[in-house]
Amino acid sequence: MLKFLSSMRFALWMLLAFITCLLSGVLLASNDQFRSGIKAMNNELIVNWVMSVGTENPIALAWLLALCLLGAMLALSFIFCTITRLIPFFRKKRDSKSALLLIIHVLFILIMGVHVLSMLIGEKHSNVELLQGDGFEFGSGYRIELGTINYVDKREVLKLGYKQMRKYHTKDLFHPDENTVQIELWHDNKKIMNDTLRMLEPLRYKNIQVSLSYFFAPKRLAKDEIGAKLVISISYFTKLFFTLYALEIISLLIYVARTWHVVVEKKKG
Secondary structure, three states: OHHHHOOHHHHHHHHHHHHHHHHHHHHHOOOHHHHHHHHHHOOOOHHHHHHOOHHHOHHHHHHHHHHHHHHHHHHHHHHHHHHHHHHHHHHHHOOHHHHHHHHHHHHHHHHHHHHHHHHHOOEEEEEEEEEOOOEEEEOOOEEEEEEEEEOOOOHHHHHOOHHHHHOOOOOOOOOOOOOEEEEEEEEOOEEEEEEEEEOOEOEEEOOEEEEEEEEEOOOOOOOOOOEEEEEEEEOOOHHHHHHHHHHHHHHHHHHHHHHHHHHHHHHHO
16 A cells, blocks of 8 residues: 555646646636635635635535645655655665655655645735725734825726726836835834835735735725725745745756756767
């Protein structure tokens, strides 16, 4: 059994099943209930979604659990392969090829592990709508306060639906660099940061990230009133995840170059 779980055949089947599950999510997105569930999942920590919204959306919950199960099986395949095959192979060979294979597998296992931790630990608040002077509390004693809002484009666009609004997102009609908000970050009633926030340029402080997702025009207030939509998250593993991911890509490129060099030399010979 252990031999089968560590085999290339099992890993390939799990990878194909994982990709198929992802593609099925694209097809299921035509279902309104499934689509709304996935959108809600993106708005908070996944473990919180499972315990709240997920129980009310069985289709999306079943799809997520299937995806997680397949991902876990793929990770187990890499773990068993590393323990039963690659480590003994490296001890026997001790060359660059065996070392690279071992590094690639270990990095993949670490990436999957960090992925799981990021699903369980942290905090995320999406679609936080604030007007000038409003505040939002999160984490342990943190608070975001919204200052001056500078929106230079047509305000009428903010009252349109999502699909209608998209045609205005051109370089001539929308200027993300000029549409800004001033925000203050407080901790335990002490201001620790005051900065200008732009779209695609998030504010970062330790494990906190604050992003400007868009603007909105509240219907209940004066027509010239503009608010800002923020995404606030606390992640303890972002830097580690992207570091491991970069190392994985570099290792794969080196391995491909190393293998390609050997293939070319054999053909020449």
